[in-house]
Amino acid sequence: MLLRYKKTYEKIAMGLLSYMPGDKNVKKLQELIHLYENEEQWQLFLWKKEEDFIGLIGIEMDEDDYTIHHLAVNPSFRGEGIGRELVSKITSLFPDKHCKSTESTDLFLTKCAELEEGADY
Numbered sequence: 001m002l003l004r005y006k007k008t009y010e011k012i013a014m015g016l017l018s019y020m021p022g023d024k025n026v027k028k029l030q031e032l033i034h035l036y037e038n039e040e041q042w043q044l045f046l047w048k049k050e051e052d053f054i055g056l057i058g059i060e061m062d063e064d065d066y067t068i069h070h071l072a073v074n075p076s077f078r079g080e081g082i083g084r085e086l087v088s089k090i091t092s093l094f095p096d097k098h099c100k101s102t103e104s105t106d107l108f109l110t111k112c113a114e115l116e117e118g119a120d121y
Helices: 007-017 026-038 082-093 106-115
Strands: 002-004 042-049 052-061 065-073 098-101
Touching: 002 082, 007 026, 007 042, 007 052, 007 065, 026 042, 042 065, 042 082, 052 082, 065 082, 082 098, 082 106, 098 106
Parallel strands: 065 098
Antiparallel strands: 002 042, 042 052, 052 065
C-alpha cells in the first residue's frame, strides 16, 4: 500500500533512504527529509506491506512532469517487484505527467520500462 509521507514516518523514511547509493550521513539524510517536508513540489511516498514499511519513492513535481529522485527497497524484500510496483503506483497517480529520472534512478527506470511494454519512463 502506498502512503504519503508524514512526520511520524521520519525515522523509517531516513532508514529507507539510507539504502540509496551515495552519502548515508545522518545529517544529509535529515536535510533530505527536511526538503520533502517543506518543499511542496517534493513528495515522498512509503510502501507498506502488512505491518512493515519496506520501500519508498521520492519525486519532484513540475508543471508537465515529475522526476523520481529516490527509490529504495529494504534489502530483505528486493527481487519481489516492490520497486516496479512503486513506480507503477506513482505513474498511475500522475497519468497526465511524464516521468523523468536522475542519474541514480535512470538504470532502474529503464529496466522497468523494458519490462512494461509501452511504459513511458
